[in-house]
Amino acid sequence: MMTCPVCGHSEMVDKVLDETLAYGGQSLTLHAMRGAFCSRCGEGVWDEESYRRYTEAQEGLIRTVKGDVGADIRRIRKKLNLSQAELASLFGVGKMAFSRYERGESRPPVPLVKLLKLIDRHPNLLSEM
Ligand SMILES: [Zn+2]
Missing domain, CATH: 3.10.20.860 (Ubiquitin-like (UB roll))
Known part of the structure; x- marks a missing residue:
């Protein structure tokens, strides 16, 4: 007992x-x-x-x-060898958006995160965006 x-x-x-x-x-x-x-x-x-x-x-x-999503986004962006501004223009978001996402200052939209994770696994998809 x-x-x-x-x-x-x-x-x-x-x-x-x-x-x-x-x-x-x-x-x-x-x-x-x-x-x-x-x-x-x-x-x-x-x-x-x-x-x-x-x-x-x-x-x-x-x-x-604590915004580990931001760390994830940074890691994927570096792997793709893109600047924050380049990624922003690909996704059609403001120039500063990725800076804010990566620092955890604002929360990225869920579809954007899902798309990035998909590209993380299949980087060749990037050329089709
Ligand atoms: Zn008790």
Whole structure:
């Protein structure tokens, strides 16, 4: 029998619930999370699978908020050997747009990111844009 890691109570109740993570104005909800919860203080211990999902989601959320997308865009642009202005004119966005995306000052449109990732995997597509 598991005891509560916080209060030492010996009654932990298995529950399945949704857990919402929030970070830097972004949030996401994990569904069907399983864990054992203390019937006295409410402290919970996720099972192994749910704990892994929780930590992965948390890391992903932090990456998203901190603008790892920007680092990704920079990496792809350098690989394609294009300047920010050249890439901007290819995508039909403002000259400064990629500078702002790469520094995480503004969030690039999702279709643009998807297209860039596609070009990252298939650089020959660039000539067809
Ligand atoms: Zn407890």
